[in-house]
Amino acid sequence: MKTPLLGSFETPDHEPHMLGSLQKIHLPMRRFRQNDEVDYLIVGCGSAGGVLLQRLSRAGFNVITLEAGPFWDTERDWVSDESGSHQLYWEDPRVTGGTDPLALGANNCGKGVGGGSVHWAAFTPRLHPSDFEIYTRDGVGADWPISYDVIRPYYEQLELEMPVAGPAYYRWGYPHGYAYGPHPMGGVGNALIKGCTALNIPVSIGGPVAILSGSHGDRPHCIYRGFCIQGCKVGAKASTLVTHVPDALHSGAEIRDHSMASRIELGKNGRVTGVHYFDRDGGSHFQRAKAVIVAGYSIETPRLLLNSACPGFEDGLANSSGTLGRYLMAQAGNVVLGRFDQPVRMYKAPPAHALTEEFYETDPKNDFARGFAIQTVGPLPIAFGKQMVSAKRAWGWGLRREMMDYNHWAAFGLLGEILPWADNRVTLADETDRFGLRVAHVSFNLHQNDKRLIKAAKEKTMEVMAAAGATEVVQEARYAHLVGAARMGSDRQTSVVDKFCRTHDIANLFVCDGSVFPTQGSANPGLTIQSLAARTADYLITQGDSIFTSNKRDMTEPPLRRELAPPGTYGKGVPRLK
Numbered sequence: 001m002k003t004p005l006l007g008s009f010e011t012p013d014h015e016p017h018m019l020g021s022l023q024k025i026h027l028p029m030r031r032f033r034q035n036d037e038v039d040y041l042i043v044g045c046g047s048a049g050g051v052l053l054q055r056l057s058r059a060g061f062n063v064i065t066l067e068a069g070p071f072w073d074t075e076r077d078w079v080s081d082e083s084g085s086h087q088l089y090w091e092d093p094r095v096t097g098g099t100d101p102l103a104l105g106a107n108n109c110g111k112g113v114g115g116g117s118v119h120w121a122a123f124t125p126r127l128h129p130s131d132f133e134i135y136t137r138d139g140v141g142a143d144w145p146i147s148y149d150v151i152r153p154y155y156e157q158l159e160l161e162m163p164v165a166g167p168a169y170y171r172w173g174y175p176h177g178y179a180y181g182p183h184p185m186g187g188v189g190n191a192l193i194k195g196c197t198a199l200n201i202p203v204s205i206g207g208p209v210a211i212l213s214g215s216h217g218d219r220p221h222c223i224y225r226g227f228c229i230q231g232c233k234v235g236a237k238a239s240t241l242v243t244h245v246p247d248a249l250h251s252g253a254e255i256r257d258h259s260m261a262s263r264i265e266l267g268k269n270g271r272v273t274g275v276h277y278f279d280r281d282g283g284s285h286f287q288r289a290k291a292v293i294v295a296g297y298s299i300e301t302p303r304l305l306l307n308s309a310c311p312g313f314e315d316g317l318a319n320s321s322g323t324l325g326r327y328l329m330a331q332a333g334n335v336v337l338g339r340f341d342q343p344v345r346m347y348k349a350p351p352a353h354a355l356t357e358e359f360y361e362t363d364p365k366n367d368f369a370r371g372f373a374i375q376t377v378g379p380l381p382i383a384f385g386k387q388m389v390s391a392k393r394a395w396g397w398g399l400r401r402e403m404m405d406y407n408h409w410a411a412f413g414l415l416g417e418i419l420p421w422a423d424n425r426v427t428l429a430d431e432t433d434r435f436g437l438r439v440a441h442v443s444f445n446l447h448q449n450d451k452r453l454i455k456a457a458k459e460k461t462m463e464v465m466a467a468a469g470a471t472e473v474v475q476e477a478r479y480a481h482l483v484g485a486a487r488m489g490s491d492r493q494t495s496v497v498d499k500f501c502r503t504h505d506i507a508n509l510f511v512c513d514g515s516v517f518p519t520q521g522s523a524n525p526g527l528t529i530q531s532l533a534a535r536t537a538d539y540l541i542t543q544g545d546s547i548f549t550s551n552k553r554d555m556t557e558p559p560l561r562r563e564l565a566p567p568g569t570y571g572k573g574v575p576r577l578k
């Protein structure tokens with residue numbers, strides 16, 4: 001941290017670099033040399049990686065992020081078109097298996113600067129206090145090594161940095177309010193309100209969602225045209241590409257795009273020394289670093305650590321517990337579709353704009369532990385067509401007829417908590433990718449609690465759709481939001497990282513992304529992922545150079561460093577209920 005600035009400043013390839021219709025990157029990016037030993041090397045510039053990069057560089061560290069995908073220029077690279085957006089996803093080969101195989105590719109992680117936050121719908125509910133102690137409360141899953149109170153200030157912080165729009169009073173979990181006003185309702189939101197109201201179920205209207213309901217700094221407000229999971233060319237939806245990366249570059253960070261990390265190098269002293277990676281032409285490089293943070297998503301993070309096996313860690317780097325890759329979770333994400341006599345036009349709003357968490361907590365009347373949420377989703381025509389194939393077996397002329405009826409359908413998504421199980425895991429397949437690296441094999445199996453929960457959630461969501469006035473209700477089974485596979489815990493025998501995301505085995509190797517979740521609740525994970533990243537950054541900043549020189553672990557909670565937020569983000573918005 002105290003070493004003089006290294007590297008040089010070079011002009012980016014394409015000037016000006018646009019991140020939305022109004023947001024430009026004005027500064028050329030700093031470039032480090034490969035034989036410069038940087039302070040931190042982060043693998044992956046997604047939801048967690050983007051926040052870490054911004055915080056650490058603003059605090060004065062020399063930081064590089066290796067990102068496998070491109071550095072998006074949103075004006076040049078993105079289109080408001082459903083079929084033109086597949087480049088946003090990680091579609092490299094992976095193998096799926098188990099009794100209930102997960103669909104991979106476009107259904108999970110992103111590829112490119114911003115990662116999954118580029119294609120997320122931006123629903124940003126918090127986890128509930130109960131999520132941090134489900135083993136203690138219900139005897140299932142695991143407890144987190146931290147409580148809700150530890151992460152709450154970071155939720156409040158990140159809700160201002162993105163920022164999150166939502167109601168002034170949010171009743172579930174730890175009740176709170178949002179500093180930015182809620183969004184108006186689209187047709188699907190109105191259907192959810194109608195169905196819930198008919199059944200006396202409270203519903204949250206207009207958020208929480210990380211989409212601007214009014215212009216903010218150099219970002220314009222939402223124009224309600226529904227291309228959120230295609231990237232939001234407008235720049236109204238928060239992604240780390242538009243919220244944190246510009247400040248990171250301003251603070252002297254380097255993002256090396258098209259750079260696929262292949263192996264983390266372990267030195268003779270039991271500390272990591274840097275990362276091997278391939279550039280876009282397949283050229284092999286090694287970047288030296290004093291500490292490494294892996295933030296590559298719940299599949300690529302364990303894959304990289306498994307591919308980094310070496311003498312002393314034959315089963316994968318930092319895997320002395322044998323839990324690396326295990327306890328992978330996905331949420332049940334069934335989509336329930338209802339046909340209405342009146343047009344709904346579900347594309348005319350962000351997919352994410354209303355939800356209920358009334359069924360989130362364990363209810364002793366149920367035959368399962370934990371619960372689920374019901375949310376608006378607004379599939380565009382191609383996704384809708386796929387859902388009609390799966391839900392109604394529609395095909396040929398029948399499918400065409402359903403597609404012509406698109407404007408009359410509404411879609412709700414359930415988010416159901418699937419528990420962490422050791423046999424749901426990421427391992428290495430025999431197949432290799434274009435760099436010769438073994439690809440991930442993802443095995444997924446539903447257990448009895450999960451099946452019961454999904455059945456109840458599906459029935460309730462269909463009941464709400466019918467109560468909204470739908471004349472036909474169908475559903476598609478699917479999963480969403482992978483987390484886990486390198487979980488945090490206090491016991492090094494049963495977890496990969498400690499409560500600050502430092503691997504138990506290697507003092508200068510961290511994992512900080514959705515992989516560290518011990519359980520997942522039924523809240524979308526993005527806000528928690530970014531909040532954990534900000535807390536880990538505060539820890540690293542507080543520890544200063546000792547991370548680079550010492551194996552001692554200080555387990556003291558760091559102070560929250562609001563002053564390190566991107567300028568103009570903290571302290572804005574209207575006063576809200578805490």
Ligand SMILES: Cc1cc2nc3c(=O)[nH]c(=O)nc-3n(C[C@H](O)[C@H](O)[C@H](O)COP(=O)(O)OP(=O)(O)OC[C@H]3O[C@@H](n4cnc5c(N)ncnc54)[C@H](O)[C@@H]3O)c2cc1C
Nearest residue numbers: 044046047048068115116121122123261296513514524526
């Ligand atoms: C369609 C869709 C909608 C979603 N909607 C929501 C939502 O509304 N709310 C919500 O909270 N969540 C949502 N999610 C989930 C959310 O996007 C993810 O949970 C979140 O982005 C994961 O964050 P992460 O930091 O773990 O990984 P990511 O954000 O995926 O970042 C990982 C990054 O690492 C890079 N990488 C991986 N391996 C390597 C390597 N070896 N070398 C270099 N780079 C590498 C990847 O290219 C990627 O950019 C949605 C997901 C999808 C698919």
Ligand code: SF4
Nearest residue numbers: 222223226227228232
């Ligand atoms: S609906 Fe709003 S947030 Fe979504 S893509 Fe359009 S402008 Fe962006």
